Amino acid sequence: MTAEMIKNIIIGLTITLGVISPSLVIGKIAKSALEAIGRNPEAETGVRTTMILAIAFAEAIAIYVLVVTLILKFT
C-alpha cells in the first residue's frame, strides 16, 4: 500500500466513524421532540425551537469531524 492509499482510507474512516454518534443523537432528539409534541400539541413552537437548537449542537460534532476530514483531504 502506498502512502496515498493509506491517507484515503484514513479519510474515509474518519468521516464514517465520526458521524455515527451524531446521527444516533439527532435521531434520539427528534424522537423525544416528536413524543413531546404528540403528548402536548399546543407546545409545538417551543419544542421545535429547542429541538432545532439541540440538533445544531449535536450536528456540530459531525461538522468538526467534517472539518478535520476536509483539512486532511485538501492540504
Added chain:
Amino acid sequence: MPHISLKAEKVFEIFGFPITNSYLTSLMVIFLFFIIGQYYSFQLTLPLKKRSGLFFMINYINNALFSFFSPILGENTFLIYPVVAGFFIYILFQNWLGLLPGVGSLLIKIHHHEETHFIPLLRGATADLNTTISLGLLSVLITQIYGIRLLGIKEYIKKFFNLKNPISFFTGFLEIVSEFSKIFSFGFRLFGNIFAGEVLLTVIAFLLPILASFPFLLLEIFVGFMQAVVFATLTAVFISLAVSKHH
C-alpha cells in the same frame, strides 16, 4: 476539477495588507447591507401612503424576526434584538451570496513565485475560517459586555470566580473554559457547514453537469438559512443566560 483551497487566496495587497477573495465578497455584503439600511431609513421619512413595497417587505421580515427572538430574550428584547438580528441578516447574506453563479467560478490569473495560478475572484465569506472565527469572537465578546452592563461587574464576575464553596469554584473554572470553547464552536460550525456545501456543489457539478446540482443548491439555500438561524439563536440564548441572575 478545480483545485479546492481550504483557505481564502490573496487577490492583491494594499500597502502590505492582503486583500483575499472572501474579503471582497464580505465588502460587497457590507455595501449591500448599508444600501438597504439607508433605503429603509429614507422610506421611514415618507408618509405611509408613499412607501414602496420593498419597505413593507423589509418591515415584515423585521417583524417576523422580532417575534421569533422576543420569547428568548424576554424583557431585554429591545436592547439586544438589533445585535442578534444584525448577526442573522449579515450571515444570511454572506451564505447566500456564496451560492450565486460567478462566486467561486470567475477565475483570475495571478503570478506567484514565477508560477501562474488561477484563483477565484470571489469566495463566500463564511467559507473562510477567519470570518467565522471573528464572528464567533464578536458574539462571545458582546455576550460578556451585555452581562457586565445589565448585571454589574461584581455580580457578573461571580459566575467565574466564586470562593463560597469548592463546587462553585470548580464550576466557575468550567464556565471560563466554556466561554473560550464557544468561540471555536461558533466558528467551526458555520465554516464547516458552508465550506462543505461549496465542496459538495463543486464535486456534484463535475460528476453530473446537467441538472444534478439543482437539488443540492436548494439544500444549500436551506442550510445557509438554518445556520444563520442557529448562529443568531445561540447568540440570543447565550446573552439571555449571561444577563439572567444566578445563584
